[in-house]
Amino acid sequence: MRKAIQVLGLVLALQGASGAIDHIAVQPFLGIFLNFFNRVIIPRVAFLTGYELFANLALAALGVVLMIAAERAPA
Template sequence: MRKAIQIAGVVLALQGISGAIDHLAVQPFFGIFLNFFNRVIIPRIGALTGYELFANLALAALGVVLVIAAERAPA
């Protein structure tokens, strides 16, 4: 279970970083997969409109927190 949480954390972190890069410039690598949050989730949540960069960086931070928490959790 720990590995699954770590993998989910890494995916969230990558999606957040990729979304932030895509918001500031253009992200040519794995755009469909890595920018899912940025292109599908954010437009559907009205409260995040105008805060796309913050939302992507918060997603990346959440992913890092998941990886760290899974690493420190007892076996």
């Protein structure tokens, strides 16, 4: 279970970082998968409009926190 949570954290961190890069410039690598949050979720959530970069960076931070928490959790 710990590895699954770590993988989820890694995916969230990659999606957040990729979305931030895509918001600033163009993300050519795995754009459909890595920019899912940036292109599908953010436009559908009204309070995130105008705060796309912040939302992507917060998603990346959440992913890192999730990976750290899964590593420190007792087995």
